[in-house]
Amino acid sequence: MTQPAMRGATAIAPLTTDDTAVRTRLVEVVVPVYNEEHTVERCVRRLHAYLGETFPYDYRITIADNASVDGTWQVATALAEEIPQVGAVHLDLKGRGRALRQVWGDSDADVVAYMDVDLSTGLEAFLPLVAPLLSGHSDLAIGSRLHRGSAVVRGPKREFISRTYNFLLRATMAAKFSDAQCGFKAGRTDVVRRLLAEVEDNAWFFDTELLLLAERSGLRIHEVPVDWVDDPDSRVDIVRTALDDLKGMARVARRSLAGTARIEVPERVEQAQLPPGLGWQLASFAVIGTLSTLAYVLLYLGLRQVVPALLANAFALGVTAVFNTAANRRFTFGVTGPRDALKHQVEGGIAFVIGLVLSSGAIALLHAVRPDAGHSAELAALIGANALATLVRFLLLRVWVFNPRRARR
Numbered sequence: 001m002t003q004p005a006m007r008g009a010t011a012i013a014p015l016t017t018d019d020t021a022v023r024t025r026l027v028e029v030v031v032p033v034y035n036e037e038h039t040v041e042r043c044v045r046r047l048h049a050y051l052g053e054t055f056p057y058d059y060r061i062t063i064a065d066n067a068s069v070d071g072t073w074q075v076a077t078a079l080a081e082e083i084p085q086v087g088a089v090h091l092d093l094k095g096r097g098r099a100l101r102q103v104w105g106d107s108d109a110d111v112v113a114y115m116d117v118d119l120s121t122g123l124e125a126f127l128p129l130v131a132p133l134l135s136g137h138s139d140l141a142i143g144s145r146l147h148r149g150s151a152v153v154r155g156p157k158r159e160f161i162s163r164t165y166n167f168l169l170r171a172t173m174a175a176k177f178s179d180a181q182c183g184f185k186a187g188r189t190d191v192v193r194r195l196l197a198e199v200e201d202n203a204w205f206f207d208t209e210l211l212l213l214a215e216r217s218g219l220r221i222h223e224v225p226v227d228w229v230d231d232p233d234s235r236v237d238i239v240r241t242a243l244d245d246l247k248g249m250a251r252v253a254r255r256s257l258a259g260t261a262r263i264e265v266p267e268r269v270e271q272a273q274l275p276p277g278l279g280w281q282l283a284s285f286a287v288i289g290t291l292s293t294l295a296y297v298l299l300y301l302g303l304r305q306v307v308p309a310l311l312a313n314a315f316a317l318g319v320t321a322v323f324n325t326a327a328n329r330r331f332t333f334g335v336t337g338p339r340d341a342l343k344h345q346v347e348g349g350i351a352f353v354i355g356l357v358l359s360s361g362a363i364a365l366l367h368a369v370r371p372d373a374g375h376s377a378e379l380a381a382l383i384g385a386n387a388l389a390t391l392v393r394f395l396l397l398r399v400w401v402f403n404p405r406r407a408r409r
Helices: 040-054 072-082 096-106 123-134 156-173 189-196 206-216 238-258 267-271 278-304 309-332 341-369 375-401 404-408
Strands: 009-012 026-033 058-066 086-091 111-115 140-144 151-153 184-188 221-225 227-229
Touching: 026 040, 026 096, 040 058, 040 072, 040 123, 058 072, 058 096, 072 086, 086 096, 096 111, 096 189, 096 206, 111 123, 111 189, 123 140, 123 184, 123 221, 140 206, 156 206, 156 238, 184 189, 189 206, 206 221, 206 238, 278 309, 278 375, 309 341, 309 375, 341 375
Parallel strands: 026 058, 026 111, 058 086, 140 221, 151 227
Antiparallel strands: 009 086, 111 184, 140 184
């Protein structure tokens, strides 16, 4: 049967075999496709057979055709008419994120999921993927090819790109999930709908943005190790996708620093009081400190050509201190939103004053001992003084400025 078509989409709904049956938990699996007329039937039949034999919950498979120009839509509609648990949706525009947004947003299932049409991920991981969502333990779930328990077969080029991309997410975006782009994800439908309202990307960065927003909002993300075999026929433009992902990361970082795009979260998240672990805080603080030091060095060296050392040091230290406090507020201590942002900057300014006193004292001492000291000697003394100031800054931020107990009071 054909449902009323939404703008830009045509839907063929799965058939219902017994309207009087007692409804159990329902999981909807979306399979996005683009020009896959020779692949989609084999993969959907395999997925349907596996779920029918092993999956203990009701399920629906929805083929999301991303504006294919071959016979993919005809194959999809034929499968939807033949198999009761299969439906099909056609979109006029390309984009994996756009397809998932369309189907997930309209779904009446308890849990929504998706997997790549090539079924590169072993289906044995599907029940472990959705079980924590159905039980209410987790909000989102992802398959991870970088989990130590995973078994992955792929070329060195893809392995390098994947690990580099996920390392960048952890280093620059404070991401704690290990694999952003594995095509094997699921989420509680009520949570996913709230996330979709804030996710901007409609292409390959959609997954990453969804996960970053969920993590920033305090939602629980469950990871499952998977068996994964690379598809040699994959049509993904790796270079273009990587560039788009980097642009997406920059956009999300800007929104994070601005404190926007935080969704309404479950009550258990609001009541959670545990701060991020010390190990993660040290790692994040170290990365931000390294970037701040590089910026400080460049500013100081540039200013030192035209102004005295003390003035160049004060200006460079002041500029980098503002960005350092903002970055640590968001990424190291997980504080988002505009509330108390100015207050945190003022309190973080105490660390700036301490650093200024230490570094100015180091400059004064250096010139007293070596009046003819050059710029390189000044810079070495400043870096040493700022290293001590950095330790003081971390303790100050953790124990006082961003202490969760103080925030509750």
